[in-house]
Amino acid sequence: MSERRVFVDYIARTEGDGAIDIIIGPNGEIKKARWEVWEPPRFFEAFLIGRKYDEIPEIVQRICGICPHGHHLAAVKAVERAMGVKVSQQTKLLRELLHYGDWIQSLTLHIYCLAVPDYLGYESVLAMAGDEDLLPVVKQALALKRLGNDMSVVIQGNEIQNRTSVVGGFTSVPSGSDLKKLQERLKKAKEFAIGTVKLAAKVASQSPYSELERKCEHVALNNEERYPINEGRLASTEGLDVPDWEYPEWILEKHVPGCTCLHAVIKGRDSFMVGPLARVNNNFDQLSDDAKAAAKEVGFSVPSFNPFNSIIARSLETMQAIDAAIALIDELGEPKYEEPKYEIKAGEGYAITEAARGICCHGGKIDKDGVCQAWDIVAPTSRNVYNLEKDFEYFVPKLLDLSDEELTLKCEMMIRNYDPCQSCATHSIKVNLHREG
Numbered sequence: 562m563s564e565r566r567v568f569v570d571y572i573a574r575t576e577g578d579g580a581i582d583i584i585i586g587p588n589g590e591i592k593k594a595r596w597e598v599w600e601p602p603r604f605f606e607a608f609l610i611g612r613k614y615d616e617i618p619e620i621v622q623r624i625c626g627i628c629p630h631g632h633h634l635a636a637v638k639a640v641e642r643a644m645g646v647k648v649s650q651q652t653k654l655l656r657e658l659l660h661y662g663d664w665i666q667s668l669t670l671h672i673y674c675l676a677v678p679d680y681l682g683y684e685s686v687l688a689m690a691g692d693e694d695l696l697p698v699v700k701q702a703l704a705l706k707r708l709g710n711d712m713s714v715v716i717q718g719n720e721i722q723n724r725t726s727v728v729g730g731f732t733s734v735p736s737g738s739d740l741k742k743l744q745e746r747l748k749k750a751k752e753f754a755i756g757t758v759k760l761a762a763k764v765a766s767q768s769p770y771s772e773l774e775r776k777c778e779h780v781a782l783n784n785e786e787r788y789p790i791n792e793g794r795l796a797s798t799e800g801l802d803v804p805d806w807e808y809p810e811w812i813l814e815k816h817v818p819g820c821t822c823l824h825a826v827i828k829g830r831d832s833f834m835v836g837p838l839a840r841v842n843n844n845f846d847q848l849s850d851d852a853k854a855a856a857k858e859v860g861f862s863v864p865s866f867n868p869f870n871s872i873i874a875r876s877l878e879t880m881q882a883i884d885a886a887i888a889l890i891d892e893l894g895e896p897k898y899e900e901p902k903y904e905i906k907a908g909e910g911y912a913i914t915e916a917a918r919g920i921c922c923h924g925g926k927i928d929k930d931g932v933c934q935a936w937d938i939v940a941p942t943s944r945n946v947y948n949l950e951k952d953f954e955y956f957v958p959k960l961l962d963l964s965d966e967e968l969t970l971k972c973e974m975m976i977r978n979y980d981p982c983q984s985c986a987t988h989s990i991k992v993n994l995h996r997e998g
Contacts, residue, residue, distance in 0.1 A: 825943065
């Protein structure tokens, strides 16, 4: 038996250029399994130095057009911690509602445009929409994504980069009547969200990889009072439980050859996974009642260490986002404008939010004049790079009976389980597979 090589040279929906390169030895052993990212550094951390504190959240939200609020809100919280700024309960609720809009559009986009076509055997969502039986489903999915974007417009005035969320609060707030209109649309979306859970569970269970599991540490924010999106402690399925601002002490990174993304490990341990499956594993009890009921109905239980079940976790979180948003609008009532008030102080602060793809980490130092002296940014995908390589090392030897074409597709699906984001530009995946020898 000769060597086989799986080479994925352009990864869809990634922040930059990269490749997966897997070489399988004659006896089925993995000789190489690496995510080789060659995109040059984007220097966000570097050009934040010398900027004023209030510019930091404005700039970092431009890192990603799919989850801008995850970056923005993590940076806002880090600045506020550095300067000792306290915000009102209304501000916290508005930020949570804003971020859930991000989740709704991002999770829906991934489920229907990236994952489901794979499971149903379609080349893309466009091909799927060509099936007259599935066209209504695609339309409903796009309408749900539209609702997530509209939530952002109502709360902060823009679909992507925000206009009103700032350090200390908001420069303007939405009206109660506009929020109620969103709430009615969210209530109508519930039925489709329940159907999405059923569809996700069906395609995952019918997959020949429904029994494949690799136990690894799953890391997410944890909040005993509500499902974590902006607030919580850094926790894991292996017992990690520390304040989120201590992430630089517990998540260690190192450079590896051929990759401009760092490899991350938990201090004293190994690789780990972040994202929807990690969040659900760590916070199942905090899901909405309807989301937990849907999970029970489709037979999903935690902990789950099958990365192919990420599609189920995303569908449950879509329900969670809708239910939480409905409740938040009731809790907010008629928001009142509150002028952001604080003093500029020197300090150091770090914070984490849960972007749709996983923990989004920001933090650094600000001097007495409010000028940034150092800043750290770690996107979710950077946390998953090393763990994805571990997945290949474990799963690929179990799939060697597949043809080259089938094996390549399954490698792509493993990549898509993580919904990797590096360039934020959507591209098609181009795959080359070579047999050596």
